[in-house]
Amino acid sequence: MPNHEQAAVLTATSLTKSFSGREALRGVDLEVGSGEVVAVIGPNGAGKTTLLSILAGITAPDSGEVTHSGSGVGWVPQQAALYRRLTVTENLKLFARLQGHGDPDASTAEMIELTGLAERRDDQVGTLSGGNQQRVNIAVGLMARPEVLLLDEPSVGLDPGQRARLWEFILGLVSAGTAVLFSTHDIQEAERYAGRILVIAGGERVFDGTADGLRTAVTDAGGADAGDLETSFLAFLDGDRSTAAEPGPGDGP
Numbered sequence: 001m002p003n004h005e006q007a008a009v010l011t012a013t014s015l016t017k018s019f020s021g022r023e024a025l026r027g028v029d030l031e032v033g034s035g036e037v038v039a040v041i042g043p044n045g046a047g048k049t050t051l052l053s054i055l056a057g058i059t060a061p062d063s064g065e066v067t068h069s070g071s072g073v074g075w076v077p078q079q080a081a082l083y084r085r086l087t088v089t090e091n092l093k094l095f096a097r098l099q100g101h102g103d104p105d106a107s108t109a110e111m112i113e114l115t116g117l118a119e120r121r122d123d124q125v126g127t128l129s130g131g132n133q134q135r136v137n138i139a140v141g142l143m144a145r146p147e148v149l150l151l152d153e154p155s156v157g158l159d160p161g162q163r164a165r166l167w168e169f170i171l172g173l174v175s176a177g178t179a180v181l182f183s184t185h186d187i188q189e190a191e192r193y194a195g196r197i198l199v200i201a202g203g204e205r206v207f208d209g210t211a212d213g214l215r216t217a218v219t220d221a222g223g224a225d226a227g228d229l230e231t232s233f234l235a236f237l238d239g240d241r242s243t244a245a246e247p248g249p250g251d252g253p
Contacts, residue, residue: 015064039194074141084126131162
């Protein structure tokens with residue numbers, strides 16, 4: 001749950017979603033507070049991308065509700081929705097127009113400055129490094145100045161240096177008050193950058209708490225005292241999740 005000092009800027013209640021009779025999400029609740037960083041982890045097919053796309057308003061849930069405050073959410077999918085033959089400036093100006101900005105030139109200049117892409121403004125997107133392409137992708141998601149930024153696997157395919165620079169940029173947004181909810185398969189990335197970890201398995205939220213809380217949940221359920229979070233996570237999924245899960249939003253004390 002968000003820190004008591006953090007007002008909730010995104011709330012989801014009892015989200016469900018099925019595809020061709022298969023339940024992708026089953027009654028998922030969550031809250032994200034202002035300036036909070038939350039990682040969503042889980043095995044392949046757990047429902048992580050479905051959850052983020054519903055929170056972004058891209059996919060409609062079968063039931064449940066999503067509410068947000070202020071300027072809403074920005075969505076950054078895993079695959080960059082960019083035009084590789086257009087320059088950085090041309091891409092951003094195009095998306096500013098598509099989003100109905102009154103002054104696309106001003107919005108584009110603001111995003112170029114915010115993302116530190118001034119030296120690349122006239123480069124074709126297809127010639128950029130993976131990290132810089134992801135910056136452009138995030139700039140598109142930030143066009144509406146959202147209070148919550150949703151990132152689906154933001155560092156996939158990046159080398160360690162690119163990943164570190166990308167997260168330096170993202171955490172700069174957080175320090176200015178933007179909340180970030182991101183999915184990842186990199187457990188170390190979740191531990192390093194997120195203040196809270198949400199575990200999704202089989203379409204259900206089975207844990208909502210800190211990295212240390214996840215380790216404690218494993219040992220409380222009779223698992224080994226794992227030293228690293230990835231070992232704890234695997235043990236958690238293999239164990240009795242119903243006894244190991246921490247209370248989350250709406251679960252009560």
